[in-house]
Structures are given as structure tokens and as C-alpha cells.
Amino acid sequence: MAEVPHKPGVFYSDHAVVTAEFLIMRHRESIAEEVPPVNSHETLETILMEADGIIKKQMKMEDQKKTIHLVIAAVLILAFLILGTGVPVCHPAYKFFASALLMLAGAGAFCLIWGNVIGRPCLMSSLRNAKAIVWNHLSELTQVPASHS
Numbered sequence: 001m002a003e004v005p006h007k008p009g010v011f012y013s014d015h016a017v018v019t020a021e022f023l024i025m026r027h028r029e030s031i032a033e034e035v036p037p038v039n040s041h042e043t044l045e046t047i048l049m050e051a052d053g054i055i056k057k058q059m060k061m062e063d064q065k066k067t068i069h070l071v072i073a074a075v076l077i078l079a080f081l082i083l084g085t086g087v088p089v090c091h092p093a094y095k096f097f098a099s100a101l102l103m104l105a106g107a108g109a110f111c112l113i114w115g116n117v118i119g120r121p122c123l124m125s126s127l128r129n130a131k132a133i134v135w136n137h138l139s140e141l142t143q144v145p146a147s148h149s
Contacts (some may be wrong), residue, residue: 045141052134059127073112076105094133 004010080102 024089045138048138048141052131052138055127055134056132059124059131060143062124062127064122065122069112069116073109073116076109076112080109
């Protein structure tokens, strides 16, 4: 970067620049705004209620996913136990495929359980915090200020 002459410590870029000029003009016919302003209580309350509904739906979906993932993990563990101990080994090719399947089942079960033990509680905590924030804002909207009573 180059230094500005007669101003020590002030630098500028010597790269080419692109400039533009804008002309702002008022439209000849005024257009009425049909959407109420965002800061109106009705609009904010509607937005917050919709946000609460979305959060509630997501929390319900996460509970369903948790159940599904734990069932899949249990099935994988059962497959791991049956293939690992219950089926007699009769062919070398079977040993290879059984070992590969066992490794995949074990890795899948580990990921599903780890996700439900670590990941899902973090996600549910953030959803509960979001729900609390929404309800906090809703309670602020529904309180009537003392000066307006």
C-alpha cells in the first residue's frame, strides 16, 4: 500500500477502483403500503407465535428422531451380536463380509448413540432456549405499560 503524501501513517490502495453514481428520485404517484409496520404489536405477536409453533414442531421432530435412531442402534447392535457370535463361520469369504458388516454396524450404532447422547441434548437445549426467548418477548408484548393505564 502506498502512503498519502504529506500525511504520514495514512495509507491508500493503489489498485484500480470501480465507481458508480446513483440518482434517487421520488415516484410521481404515491404507493400506499398495505403491510403494517413490523414494530406493531399485532405483527410482532403473530411472528412470535409462528416462531413458537415452528420451534415446537422441531422439538417434536427431534423427539421422534431420537426414538428412531435408538431403535436403529438397537437393531444394529443385535445384528452385531448375531453375526458376530451366533452364525457359524463356514467360508473365508463369509468371514470378510461378516467382519465388514460388523464394523459398519458397530460404527453406525456408535454414531447413532453418540449423536443421541451428545448432539441431541445440545440441540434440544438450544431449542428450549429459543422457546424461552420467544415467550419472554411475547410476555413483554402482552404487558400493558403503566403510563397507558
